[in-house]
Amino acid sequence: MRTPQLLSNKYAIIVAGGSGTRMGTDIPKQFLLLNGIPILMQTINTFYDYDPQITIIVVLPEEQKNYWQKLCTEHRFNRQHTVVTGGMTRFHSVKNALKYVPENAFVAIHDGVRPLVSREIITRTFEAAEKAKAACPVIPLTDSIRKKVRGMTKQVNRRNYFLVQTPQVFSSSYIIEAYKQDFVNTFTDDISVFESYRQRRPVLVEGSPENIKITTPVDLIIAEAILKCRT
16 A cells, blocks of 8 residues: 555545445445455455556555455465545545545546446446546446436336446546545435536546446346356
């Protein structure tokens, strides 16, 4: 682990503050094994495969940092990264990590439990953000959806809706300023923080159904199947 240095103008904040509650395990989900390797290590490896010079910042709860160090030793994991202590919410965790990012860079903010993100998605999102200051991957809905209105529900056109994924990539000066505002409950991701402060829309790029967020036992089974298909 190290203090970040400007090796390139690209940073990645990997937020890994989850627990094992929905997994039904005592081990936080980011530390569960996927193809024999902790999920968080898989995620870090993907960003280094994209750009070996990228600076990685991992956000963990204080009580998980020693366990992470133990895992790194056991798995001989030597990818350079800085560990930052998380906050009360995801918003506060990202805010803590942004203190380690300079204002003349581009920063990807990514869920630690999305280890199957492809280099193509990371590349597309960085390239779009370099032009538009903010970008995020999305995928269209395939299921029918309904909207709750006054205790009733009504059908809505799914073509008008997208599932939002990570990484969400920003000009660092823009997102650092955005995170100076006060937290509100409508901040569900980093794009919502950016939009609230900047009053401008991000560029949407093509995501992938394989870029899943592992939060339940079924997700872990699906992730294992995806990895088998890739090899």
